[in-house]
Amino acid sequence: xxxxxxxxxxxxxxxxxxxxxxxxxxxxxxxxxxxxxxxxxxxxxxxxxxxxxxxxxxxxxxxxxxxxxxxxxxxxxxxxxxxxxxxxxxxx
Numbered sequence: 828x829x830x831x832x833x834x835x836x837x838x839x840x841x842x843x844x845x846x847x848x849x850x851x852x853x854x855x856x857x858x859x860x861x862x863x864x865x866x867x868x869x870x871x872x873x874x875x876x877x878x879x880x881x882x883x884x885x886x887x888x889x890x891x892x893x894x895x896x897x898x899x900x901x902x903x904x905x906x907x908x909x910x911x912x913x914x915x916x917x918x919x
Contacts, residue, residue, distance in 0.1 A: 839853045843857060861877075890904070900913070
């Protein structure tokens, strides 16, 4: 689903994922995705897995997001913007 949405919204960007390998883009930008980081924890319903996505441009890493759905935490960081840990059902 993540790859499909990226292809629909930013088809010129590259994508690298643990599942599905890499696709080369033409924009110089790339998304790095790991839809289920911690597969063993996920299959055993341990709250230690995450959904990870990062974005890089010609200057390097720009954005990173780690979603931990079972603990209801989201970590988000942006180049030059800082890093935040958001918690709860609907974090601001």
